[in-house]
Amino acid sequence: MDDYKFLFKVVLIGEAGVGKTCLVRRFCQGVFPIGQAATIGVDFLIKNLEINGDKIKLQIWDTAGQERFRTITQSYYRSANAIIIVYDVSNQPSFDRLPEWLRELKQHINEKVVVILVGNKCDLTEGREIPYHIGESFAQRHNMKFIETSAKESANVEQIFQELSTTLLKQANQIFETNRKDTKTLKNDIQSNKIYNCC
């Protein structure tokens, strides 16, 4: 009777002001919050998805990008299943800091964690500083998936999470299958009680 088969923890990281919160809001609530204040510490949201018939629940941790919350953020992506690194295509420094983020990540996560690179604010065509191919090549170099989005125009936002979920699901199903093969399922006692207890 569970309303989901798998629960995945997704953590968004990136420099301050690249639009992490907007991205999550857009995805979970379908809104683009104008005048969003800087996140303090962490914030979390839930999104239920159905992919290939499997119900999954995404628990999305939206972290603060500011320097002073760095350690707090670190403590949260330790238990994550997937990480979304966000940068701002119209902001070169936010892209330049990416290697540092990756280095930090490697200290805290294992290899199984799915990492996706997202270039946000791709609607700002005029102020663009990072061309698509540069971001893509960077992602390839570090074995990440890459996607460019716009939280404002809701472009590609769904796709990030779709992509993420399918990969995670594949992973999880594999583990699930192997586990099922290995373990012998016992009959659920509570289920069997049902017959006797009815009236």
Add this chain to the structure above:
Amino acid sequence: MTSCCACCCFYPKYKRKVDNIYPRSYDAPLVKNEVDKLIYYATVHPEKLSKIGDYLYQNLKWGLNNRYKYAKYVDNTIEAVEKILIAINTQNLNYYAPNYLKIIQKLLEQGYGSSPSSPNIQNMVQTSPAMTNAPSYGALNHINNDNLHYQKKAAGLFQKFCEKDSSNLSNNLNFDQFVSQFSSMCFNSNKDENIRAEIRSSGLQCLATMVRRLVPDDNLRASYIWDNMDKIISGVLYIIHEQYLIKSKNSRSLDKSDYDYQEDEEELSIYIYGDLYINSKLNKSVEILSQETKNPELKIQYNKKSKNNADMVDEENVVISLNDNKVNNNNESVTFDPEHEAKMLLKNICSKADYTTINKIVVPILAFLDDNRPNGWELTKFVRCIFLIVIYNVKQQHAFVVKELLKHLDSHRNSSAILKCQIIRTIILCTKISAMQSVGTTGQIIDIFNNLLKHMNSSVEKSYNLKSVKSVSSPSSENLNDENKLQKEIISAMRQFTANMPDYAKNDILVFFARQINSQQFSYFELTNNNTQHNELELLNNQKRSKYYECLYEICTKYKPSQLFSAFGSIQFLEDSLKLILVNDWSSRKKAHEILQLLFDKYQLIEKIQNLKPSLFRVVPVHKNFKNSTLTLNDSTLSLNNNNKKNEAHKSSQLSLTRNQTFLSQFSLNDKSKFSSSRDDVMFMRKHGRTILSHFNEYLFLANNRRENFETAYITLSLILIGLFNENEFLVDLIRFGFHLQDLALLNYNTENFSFSLQCSIHKFICAYFLLVSKSSKISEFYNYVSEICDLRRRKDLFKFVYPEYILLESASDSGVHSQVGTFNEIEAEIKKEINESSKEYSNYVSKLSRKSDNEIEWNLNLAPWLFEKKKIEEILINSNIQLSKSLFCTDNEFTLSVSYLQTVSSFQSVLKYRNPFSNECESPNSNRQNGDFIPGHQRVYSAIGVSPSTHFNQTPRRSIDADSVDDDTSYDSTSQISVDQVDFDTQGNNFFIEVQNHDPQATVRSINILKNTDITSFDTIRKVLFNSGSNINASNLSNSGVGLGSSTIGPGSSIVQNINNFNSLMLSNVQDDQQDEENKKIIIDTLQKPFDELKQRINQQKISSEKYQQVFDHVSKGLNYSNTEPNQDINNTSRSNASVSSMSTNNSIQSNYLKMDNLTKPLALNDIEFPHLFIN
């Protein structure tokens, strides 16, 4: 019951029971009756609980999906869920718990964290972008409350759950999720301050209930909490930090001010305990209200800060919300106080921690403080508060906290000094509080000290670099101040540590420290030929050493001298601490004496003695009334202080006889009866008395001694004499020591650099010493004899300069020069003449005196009635039935430091350095040098005993002192050590041979040509030679080998110099070839002459006389106390011109000295010309 039978096939009973509890109308409350029925059903059929829970969960889900219509329905469900939980038996909790937790989870997810808006409204905003945000926020707050409302409910449910006895709760339940979610609630940033506080405090309360359930031993079960402790801690800290930010903004000026150690600990502990426990809530609500009414603007500022970097900050809106808050606050401020709750939570966590988990608390705290750069460590009150809470509540684990902090300090090696200061302050705070608790094992403590020393080292290096850069720009000078501050902090940290330590640990620390200081002097970075570089290193090391001495001094202040013998129990420590007084730097030597005074001061005499000391450096206005007001000093003292009044100077000399008496009777005879020395004392002195005296012997003859050095030495010696040496058993030894000094002083009369003034000082010292000894011996004849000689010295003009209270001034004022302050040149010339005459006279005079027989030195006493006569004293002693263990005439070398002492580099260096012609401390330009016939440095040879030109020194190798190892008592490793067994200074020819012989079979004998153009007298050179020889001798080995210098038959410390002198002269004489002759001459000029010439030039440039004029002038006008200027510092620096002047020539400096004395200030240079004013009173 029958009716139910019909439906039961379709609709289970539990569902019907649950359905019944909901009222017909969705807005009505629960039907109480039916709820009771359901509870009864649940308690009777506990196996149904899981189904009931599941059904309720489904209901809740449905309700939540339609919450805008059925809000009350959801509330009702929650209420029912809660009621069931309270009612059911704890044994059945396992049936119900999974669904219950699911419900909580669901409710938590509704809140959407800090979402400032609910979707539909936000959509509206989006669709009408033209609309301004300001009104929309106001509207949003209301609806948003609903979402947050569920979070609060969830928190309430969770608390209820935790309050239930959970002893047999299954382990499968996953609380992990909750911990992170509740901690993220701490970061709620709702715009409405009230709601924010509410959410935060409910999150904190949940965490608190979780923590409360922690059983200290059961870490396995509670691992979910400890694993996520960093999340909890950072949440807690964030809340507290925010509050402190506001407070610090309110009182910014206060916070910026210097940290006050004397800040009341009590006040803070009351703040933590009293305030928090008793009536904090009341106080705080009042406080908050008053704050708000007073400073609405500040509140706005804060609000702005809280949404830092916000894209749009609508002030108007903030003000509105502020107003709302005010209204709300009146009602509710008492209920929600997240700061208080956070503190309580932190306290609870700490009290649960044990030594495995303590770092899970401390590390996140430290990381948090690091991250909040501008307001982390710098926000002292916050840091203080946090660590007070931690330390007060962590039981028995203080050492671990301190250890973590030290580790952190290490990781901040390259951070700014201010930051380090803060960390060290925190360490001090922690140690202060943990006073009663254990601080850790001795090893740990020594580790701590070692660590702090390292930081001290690096800080001194840094500040030295900053100084040498000499950039006038403000940041560097600020940095310099910071570094100085840091050093002070480190010192006080050490003091704090020692204060808290048990006695045995104090001993260990002292021993460790003394060892460290002596071994630290190896800390050369690199070997360089460059002479200036060498000096720089020397300076740096001097600075380090002085800092170390300060540390040691601080430690000693916390040390009770009654434990003397436990510390001196290890002979090593005695040696180490005595070695401290034999360093190059005169101010360090003074400090070292202060340390010794602390160590030896068994009867707390030091204060008394120091009170006897007239306040020398104070310019005392000459009023007769004032004289009476000074307590310990009689009139004559003051009159000496005010020497510019001629009459009073005369008066002083008239009174001098009584002076002798008063000074000594003041503490010798009166107090002596109190100090019956214990058996331990006697044993100790029997064993080590001569060691101590021989160190004093060495010390007194150091060339750059100043008046203060003699003074402090006298104080130390009198402490030892009164406290420990007061048995007549030692009397003979003491007298012989006095004679030894006298002989040595007379024998060296014509040695260079053993200046006239120094000789005078030593004679004065001897005089005072004999007074002291005779007084304490209680033999009246002896005392009478000594005071006779004192009187003689005072009365006759010729002997004046060896009378303790004699200062040149008196004679000058007698001759009337002083009264006519004509041109300064005149005065200078006058004094120069006088001093030249007197010193010439003196040396002629002394040369007539001496006459030596085989093993004895006798003096022609007819010519020198002012000398103490051995024969006479011996007679006196025999008359008074004192057993003479040895004849007073016997001059063996028991008061000379044995060679093993000179082996240590500290003394080795000092021997070399202060005789080094290049050092700017103690040289006198001499006409001899210009001829190339140059004798480097100060020679102090026991001329009665011959020294063969090339001497072989056989040493037994001493064990290695590893400079790095902390505990080298155990690191005795004789096999791996290369012992420089025999070092041979072959001075025949140009080569400087050092033969290194090894005990090992692989040992090689090497001889090395030293570079010709190096400074041969420098220690570095010798060390380098050893290094180049290919053997892996390290510095410490060198120290042990002693490089074969010194000989037991030669006067203290003179042997090395002797050797080098020989070497030089041989270099001149033994050269055969003309070519080589040329070359050698060149080399000698290069190495020896040039620097000297340069120095001369520089001195000329500085225009001595005019500068001196200026100086004198300054001193007249200001009464300057320039004790701060150190001769070691840079010669070019104009502010330190004093030092350079002092290094120019003896005569000159004596002049200046004289001129200064006129003006009652501390004499400029060569202060050693005067005897301690101590004896004046």
